[in-house]
Amino acid sequence: MTSVRDWIDSGRHAVAERWHNAPRWMRWAVIAAVVVFFYALPNREFYQWLGPIPTTGSNFGQVLFTISIYVLLAVGLNIVVGFAGLLDLGYFGFFAVGAYTVAVLTSPSSDLKTLWPWLLALPVALVLTMISGVMLGTPTLRLRGDYLAIVTLGFAEMIRVAATSSEFLKGQRGFNQIPHPPGTHSDGSPVFGVLDPRPYYWLVLTLIILVVLGVRNLNRSRVGRAWISIREDEDAAQLMGVPTFKFKLWAFASGAFIGGLAGALFAGKQNFVSSQNLELLNSIIILAAVILGGSGNIVGAIVGGGLVAYMIERFRGIEVFGIELYEYRFMFFGLVLVIMMIFRPQGLIPNRRRAAEFKDRRKEVIVGG
Amino acid sequence: MTTLLEIEDVSLLYGRIKALHGISLTVNEGEIVALIGANGAGKSTTMRAISGIRPVASGRIHFAGEDITKLRADLRVRRGLCQAPEGRGIFPGMSVLENLDMGAYTRRDRAEVSKDLAKVLELFPRLAERRKQVGGTLSGGEQQMLAVGRALMSRPKLLLLDEPSMGLAPMLIQQIFSIITEINEQGTTILLVEQNAQQALARAHRAYVLETGRIVKEGTGSELLHDPAVKEAYLGVA
Numbered sequence: 001m002t003s004v005r006d007w008i009d010s011g012r013h014a015v016a017e018r019w020h021n022a023p024r025w026m027r028w029a030v031i032a033a034v035v036v037f038f039y040a041l042p043n044r045e046f047y048q049w050l051g052p053i054p055t056t057g058s059n060f061g062q063v064l065f066t067i068s069i070y071v072l073l074a075v076g077l078n079i080v081v082g083f084a085g086l087l088d089l090g091y092f093g094f095f096a097v098g099a100y101t102v103a104v105l106t107s108p109s110s111d112l113k114t115l116w117p118w119l120l121a122l123p124v125a126l127v128l129t130m131i132s133g134v135m136l137g138t139p140t141l142r143l144r145g146d147y148l149a150i151v152t153l154g155f156a157e158m159i160r161v162a163a164t165s166s167e168f169l170k171g172q173r174g175f176n177q178i179p180h181p182p183g184t185h186s187d188g189s190p191v192f193g194v195l196d197p198r199p200y201y202w203l204v205l206t207l208i209i210l211v212v213l214g215v216r217n218l219n220r221s222r223v224g225r226a227w228i229s230i231r232e233d234e235d236a237a238q239l240m241g242v243p244t245f246k247f248k249l250w251a252f253a254s255g256a257f258i259g260g261l262a263g264a265l266f267a268g269k270q271n272f273v274s275s276q277n278l279e280l281l282n283s284i285i286i287l288a289a290v291i292l293g294g295s296g297n298i299v300g301a302i303v304g305g306g307l308v309a310y311m312i313e314r315f316r317g318i319e320v321f322g323i324e325l326y327e328y329r330f331m332f333f334g335l336v337l338v339i340m341m342i343f344r345p346q347g348l349i350p351n352r353r354r355a356a357e358f359k360d361r362r363k364e365v366i367v368g369g
Numbered sequence: 370m371t372t373l374l375e376i377e378d379v380s381l382l383y384g385r386i387k388a389l390h391g392i393s394l395t396v397n398e399g400e401i402v403a404l405i406g407a408n409g410a411g412k413s414t415t416m417r418a419i420s421g422i423r424p425v426a427s428g429r430i431h432f433a434g435e436d437i438t439k440l441r442a443d444l445r446v447r448r449g450l451c452q453a454p455e456g457r458g459i460f461p462g463m464s465v466l467e468n469l470d471m472g473a474y475t476r477r478d479r480a481e482v483s484k485d486l487a488k489v490l491e492l493f494p495r496l497a498e499r500r501k502q503v504g505g506t507l508s509g510g511e512q513q514m515l516a517v518g519r520a521l522m523s524r525p526k527l528l529l530l531d532e533p534s535m536g537l538a539p540m541l542i543q544q545i546f547s548i549i550t551e552i553n554e555q556g557t558t559i560l561l562v563e564q565n566a567q568q569a570l571a572r573a574h575r576a577y578v579l580e581t582g583r584i585v586k587e588g589t590g591s592e593l594l595h596d597p598a599v600k601e602a603y604l605g606v607a
Contacts, residue, residue: 228460228462229463229471232460232461235422235458236459237471238421238422238442238443239420239452239520240446240472240475241444241451241474242443242474243444
């Protein structure tokens, strides 16, 4: 088993080395090709050549949209968990704040009857999620470790319960007729319609690219260094003059912002938001995606979010011996997580530093044993 | 001699347990002051109170003429007070250079920072050899040097050293203490917490003896070195 692992590892190192030694233009060319691939992906003319990759049980464009939302969430949660090292178990709560803010402001079923267009509700939703992040973070981020995990878990449950039982948030009946994002084709038909999921996917994909560029710049700045130092040793970070509370709050609020964005996009696509969208499981799935992909690495978060969402969707419509595999999707999901824990605890594409930390620990274990 | 750090009657609680019972001490500019005592006497706790990691229950802390009792830890660093934490308080996933760079986190004068970096690497040639190596993979002694070097990168007025000799081989202990003296001679005031009383007292201008959260003795380094009670309790000679 070890030899297989070493073989995979050495292959990965070779790829990584080639990547780092490749000239700049070549790296950009590869990135551009990947981006073009993902823009082309939802077109039948393109994906019919991809063999078993497209989902059979459901519309592939719709599946891609779902995946893209998960990727966006994973990128957001990666800031909180991966960069700043804050364990947030209720990240989906921010998604809910974003989706519900849009719903309340735009839907005819809302008591407010404001009937705003989607685009007008979007910035309000983003600001509100950031505020909710700051409100949640201010009392809890002064504490360390487990408290934050418990409070965030409680936060997501609180939102779910509020959405289920409050008259204002409409429970399971939910909000319908949430408007779509604006825009019309030259023939007057809307860009973002009911039937075609592809424009929504393209929109989310574009936003993912923008968010990733932003996060990457942030992570390479003083802010990013502060986050990493907090993750590695919070006391030492403070002793070096890093205002740790401020930067933890920053990470938390940035993560919340991206979660809210995903929620607002979801509401604009789905047209309908109800308390059934809000399961605790979602928070867990996103956290698993970040850790599976490689906590602290943006590419890792993207791959993790994409793989996890795809894995869950891929089982839809597949029957083996009369058993619908989709029913057992979380069993497979759990199995994959356990296998990963055993063979690759640092994630698929780990952060360089994290990888070093894990290596260090493994060495210590061997020496100790 | 001007007073750089003055602690007046500081008490500190860990929950209900009183770790410091009203201690007072002063550090003058240009000095090396040692704080010695047994395990659990409150040495590291005193350091935490000074650097601001733990809030004090009562008493005052003055630094460079300013009352910093309530000041946040990161702002104390900006005032020129920097601590090299005990043991492995380095960033394990960052390289040696990145660790040193974190030491200069509060500084904006890039040119001066790179001068200081060169100085630190000159002071610790081992760190220069391992500049690209990840902190967690350094030996205990190298990590200790990195912690001291990193604190120096903030160009502190007062350098707080918490057990710099802990877990080091005798030869390395000698080495780290000569470096401490050298840093002091170059103009940095040092407050040193040590279990290795022999070395600390030999190097320090003045020293305090801490016992169960109280200062029980103070004097110049050589006075305490020859004090019979100190000899018996901390130097292992009757």
